[in-house]
Amino acid sequence: MNTDVIIVGAELDAFIASIRLQELGYTSRVLANGQGSYLYSSGNIKVLDFKENNNSDNKTFPFFIEGLPSAHPYKLIGKDNVKQAIEWFFNHQISNKLRYEYFETNTFTISPIGLKIPSYGLYFNQINFENIYNKDITIIKFQNQKDFHAELIAQSIKQYVNTIEILNVVQPDTNQHSDSSSLAISFDNLSSPDNYFFNINKKINKKTSVVIFPAVLGLNKYMEIIRCAEKTFSKKCFEAPTLPPSIPGIRLNKILEREVLKKNYIHRGSHILKANIENNKCLSVVDNFKRIIKARAFIFANGGILMGGIKVKSNGEIVEEIFDSKIQNNNHTKCEKSYETLNALQTSGVLTDNKLKPISNSNNQLENVFFTGRNLSNWNPSLELSGEGVSIASGWYSANNISSYLHD
């Protein structure tokens, strides 16, 4: 079990770090308790809501970073590194496989309830507001599909479009449940999509120019399926996100996982309980199977409070248990209002130096441990809409830092 780097967590930042390390010539093992938070994402890449939530004068990427508070992960990583990381991601073959489309600035995608979400990158044929202005829209809804809110989307976007209607259709396999995963699997198994879309086409209003499907058109074959629909309808077809679990999130997860598995390993069900430290160096970690796993460097990408990388004790204390790192605790229990409590919880996390190495409660500064993503403090992914951006940047950056550490 010789490996250069152990990565704890199966989040976006963990896989990005592993893929980047591989590029730099290092092997890694991903140890994950379970699934990452992709399942809850909409699959688009949000970098920062930099049009509205920012004090910087220059509101284009990556200059918007200048307006953020000084301890923000983007500030620690640095403007130029963030830019490089994001460009690296969109130029990498993983993005190419998902046909991610990215812009010089934010574009507005449509949320599962029809509101605007500023995103920097969109997955293949994801609906955004540019596609619908003054168009005649048909939204397809599968019978009994409770996690796609066609009515809510229609209500919310009707002010921007020319006409909008909802078409209820029968799902490809009526023996299946109508949750997103079952629908996606039945699209993958569809022997003749042409026939299926041909029957739907008969019911679509002739005037319609844009058709919106729920984002469930297959886990693997979705590109073929969407193209087939476009060909059959002779109309533009897009996918709009559903309530999580989200199929575009699972697609992204799969592509990343396959890329990692080319040269590395992923161990699921492994929960790290402690680390063996000597002379300011972490030598190995111990998991719930009592396995001692050695490596030369470690990345903790296990998702902060949301995914359990950081714990909140019953007395309100926030702890990172493996290294007893210094924590930014914004006293959520003292907050009066819900939105303040949420913000305090979100912005609490591990304090690191500008290489993303944790600052320890004791005076011993660890040399070979790095923290990424939601483990980091002083950022709020749900207010800034920066979840994927910080994950990509911190994953990529920690891999680079490990490379220079191991090289020295």
Added chain:
Amino acid sequence: MSKTNKNMPKIIVIGGGATGCGVARDLVLRGYQTTLIEFGDLGSGTTSRFHGMLQSGARYVVSDTPYAAECFRERETISKIAPEAVELIGGLFISLPNDPEDYPEKFIKCCEIAKIPCQEIQIDEVLKKEKELSNNILRAFQVPDAVINSWQLVNLLAKDIKANGGEVLTNHKVVSIKQHNNLVKSVEVIEKNGFKKILECDCIINASGPWSGKIAKLVDQEVELQLTKGSVMVFSHRIVSQAINRCRIPSSNDIMCPSGTVCLWGTTSEIVNDPDTTKIRPEEIQELLIGAEELFPKIKNYRSFRAWAGVRPLVKPKNFDKNIPLPRSHSVIDHSENGLKNFLTVCGGSLTTHRSMAEDVVNKLGNKLGINIPCSTDTIPISNSKNAKWTPSSYFQKIENQKNFNDVVCECEAITKTDIEEIMKNENLFDFHDIRRRIRVGFGPCQGTFCNSRLAEIVVNHKIDIDIKKSILNFWSERLKGSIRTSYGDQAKQILLSDYIHQENFGLRLTEENSEKDDIRA
């Protein structure tokens, strides 16, 4: 068929909690023309903010034996007339090493006097049944405690009131009461949508619980109440299979009570001045957890997904002694002693005794008016479904039987789209909370994380004109308000997941302006 009689006096009942609904039902069954006025939704005050027990009386058996006996009689009656709202789970009284040694003997003796069945059981037998209990227990007693679904109860009562010709006005605030020659004549109310109206009456019964003082003030009358705030923590899953009490004089931190799919631990007790004080301080949560740990050593490992507080309206006796606990029994105040001839206030008591309180006040009203019609609420069932009972699994069983898994909207409580549509068809509802209170959607461990937008979709589908963004945000922020008080352990994860979905995914923004405004009572 309507039982109300056009020749009978017109009575207005103020307050739509268990007491008010009980009084109104008693009135209509005796033929009075009855109108019930409730400020918010039925049962949205103290009725829904307690630990959910239908008391066997054992809890108060030593401190207030006559009241305990009344509780037991009422427990028997309520479980017969409203089986749909009651689960007969049984209860245990547990004596721990630091509890007073002589209490168990007093307890047994008083149970005998109050005629409450009570049986001591072996410790190892108790521990076999209740695995989470501390091994340190000294003695254990079995009593016939039960739990009650208070919303189910008030809605059944309201249905019966309407079926018998009474009127139920929810979301109506009492603005003023007009009087003439020492008699109340009419009540001015304002609807949620701002519409005002005047309701004439021959008599008013004030049954507004902790708000009784405020209502009485409208007619320059006084109701001396001791308001105490009690906070309750909700734990996901049923950690216990029956109600577990400490075997000591009732005080703070001594009941764990299963309710539906969850269980409730309570309560604290703190004197307050304002009946609308329902905020929970972080120290209260710590106090509750420390108390719970004595009985359940592993309690901190369990997820508590919500905490709430309610205000108990206890009656202050005239010669009030600070050293003895206030009596729990109710009182009826006839304000004619202070110059108002047709205004009665009923207060104190508890949900368990709401029916006998109603019987008492309506009897007194009859005496005043010279109308002698006997009470019948103890024998006539509230609903007609004979085999109905409330079990936590009843909704799940329904889905299993009908195999309509695709239809489930709220996975935590197993509520289907059909259930929700049924409710919307039959009732005049204002917002998502009104649906929630009737059908428990959004009540479970995820606290509306996943059913919020589904609910919005159903409402919009019914061509009801709502502001989608505002409604979803309101529902979320209201659920959040209670669940954020216990943001530790796995609940911290759950809250951030809910935040992830509502803000990152849906694009909603919880801000100072829209956070927590949607208080149930405000």
